Amino acid sequence: MDKEQRQWDLSVSTYGVARRCQYDIALLPWGATEPHNLHLPYLTDCILSHDIAVDAAAKCFRDYGKRCMVMPPVPMGAQNPGQRDLPFCVHYRYETQKAILADLVDNLHHQGLRKLVIVNGHGGNNFKNMIRDLTVDHPDFMIATGEWFRMADVKAFFDQPGDHADEVETSVMMHYHPEYVDLGEAGPGQGRSFRLEALRDHAIWMPRNWGMISPDDTGVGDPRLATAEKGRRFAEAVVERYVLFLRDLADIERENDLYV
Numbered sequence: 366m367d368k369e370q371r372q373w374d375l376s377v378s379t380y381g382v383a384r385r386c387q388y389d390i391a392l393l394p395w396g397a398t399e400p401h402n403l404h405l406p407y408l409t410d411c412i413l414s415h416d417i418a419v420d421a422a423a424k425c426f427r428d429y430g431k432r433c434m435v436m437p438p439v440p441m442g443a444q445n446p447g448q449r450d451l452p453f454c455v456h457y458r459y460e461t462q463k464a465i466l467a468d469l470v471d472n473l474h475h476q477g478l479r480k481l482v483i484v485n486g487h488g489g490n491n492f493k494n495m496i497r498d499l500t501v502d503h504p505d506f507m508i509a510t511g512e513w514f515r516m517a518d519v520k521a522f523f524d525q526p527g528d529h530a531d532e533v534e535t536s537v538m539m540h541y542h543p544e545y546v547d548l549g550e551a552g553p554g555q556g557r558s559f560r561l562e563a564l565r566d567h568a569i570w571m572p573r574n575w576g577m578i579s580p581d582d583t584g585v586g587d588p589r590l591a592t593a594e595k596g597r598r599f600a601e602a603v604v605e606r607y608v609l610f611l612r613d614l615a616d617i618e619r620e621n622d623l624y625v
Contacts (some may be wrong), residue, residue, distance in 0.1 A: 373422035376415070376437045383434070389615040390433045390480040391473055392418040397442020397487040398455045402530035402584035404551035405538055407453065411438035413534065414486030416541045417513045417600060421484075421607035428608065431615040433482075441465060442487040447576030451583065463495045467502075474503050480614060483510035484607075488528065507620065509610075517602035522595055527554055527586010529579070533599070535588035540596030548589060552582025 371378040372386055394417075396410030406412065415438040422433040444456035466483075473481060483492055492510045499508060519526040519533050526533050531554060539546050557578040563569040579585055617623055 370419065370423070373426060373433055374419045374435050376435070378434075386432060386434075388434045388478060389431050390482060390611055391478055392422060392433050392435045392482050392484055392611075393469065394418045394435065394438035394484045394486060395442075395490055395492075396438055396440055396485075397444070397489065398440045398453070399442065399444060399448060399487075400451050400454055400530075400583040401534065402552050402554055402582045402588060404547055404549075404588065405530050405535060406545055408438075408440060409530070409534060409538060410442065410486035411440050412542065412545075413537055414438060414484045414513055417486075417603055417607070418484040420600070420604045421611060424604060425608045425611045425615075429612045429615075431612055433611055433615075436469070438486075439465060443489045443491070445489060445572045445575045447574040450576055459495075462490070462492075463498070466492065466495050467499060470499050470503060470506060470508065474506050479505060480507045480617075481509070482611065482614070483508070485510055485512045486514075488512065505620075507614070507617070507623075509614070513603055513607075516606045517599060519599070522599040522602070524590050525587055527556065527584070529556070529586065530554060530582075530584040530588060531586025532588055532591045532595070533586075535591035536593065536596030537600050538596070539591055539593040540600055543593060546591075548591065551588045552584055554579070554582060554584030554586045554588055556585030 371382045394411060394414035396414050398407055400407060401409040418435045422435050425431045425433055441457035441462055444454060448454045449456050496508045514533060523532045535546060559565045
C-alpha cells in the first residue's frame with residue numbers, strides 16, 4: 366500500500382494521519398450485498414464505488430490540493446423482489462439505510478465537517494428523501510449523491526452495456542482487481558425487459574422481480590466483451606468528472622454559492 370493513500374482512504378488510514386490533516390469533504394461509497402452473475406464478487410458494488418472514490422480523492426488532492434476522506438464502503442443495499450431468495454443476498458430497508466446515513470452525518474457534523482458526497486454503486490439505492498430529511502436536521506451540512514457508473518457515457522466506452530454484472534462492471538473490476546474475475550465462469554446475463562413501454566422507457570417505475578428477469582445467473586447484460594483496458598478508460602473518465610465536482614464543491618462556502 367502506498368503510504369500516501371492513508372491520507373484519503375479511511376479503510377487503511379490511522380489516527381496519526383487523520384488528526385493532522387484538514388479535510389474539505391467526506392466521500393461515502395455505498396453498495397450492496399448481492400450476487401453479480403456467476404463471476405463477480407457479492408461486494409462488487411462496494412468494491413468499485415470505493416476504488417473510484419479513492420482514485421478521485423487522490424487525484425483531487427494531487428491536482429488541486431483539495432483533501433477528501435473516503436469512508437469505508439457501506440454494504441447495506443436495497444434489493445428488488447426475488448433477490449432475497451438468492452443465498453446471502455441481503456435486503457436492507459429504507460429505515461435501516463436512513464439510520465446509518467443519519468448517524469454518519471451526525472458524527473461528521475459534530476466533528477466539524479460540512480460536506481458529504483455519496484458515491485453510490487448500487488442502482489437499487491435511493492438517498493434523495495433521506496438527504497432532504499437530513500438537511501432539516503443539519504441545514505448547514507451539504508449532502509450530494511450520484512451513481513458512479515453514470516458519471517460518464519457508457520456507450521462511448523463499451524460495445525454492449527447492460528445494467529447488472531455486465532460488460533461495464535466486469536471491465537472496471539478487471540481494471541482494479543483482475544484477480545477477482547474469471548470470465549470463463551460468467552453466464553450470458555440474458556435478462557428480460559418489461560413488456561409495457563412506459564416501464565421500459567422509465568416514464569413509469571416499478572421494481573423488477575429478479576427471479577423473473579434473470580433466473581439463471583442474476584446478470585442483466587453480457588459480460589463476455591469486458592476487458593481491463595475498457596475498464597481503465599471508463600474509470601479514468603468517471604474519476605476525472607468526480608474530481609472536477611469535488612474541486613468546485615470544496616470551494617463552496619455557503620449553500621447560496623451553489624446557485625447562479
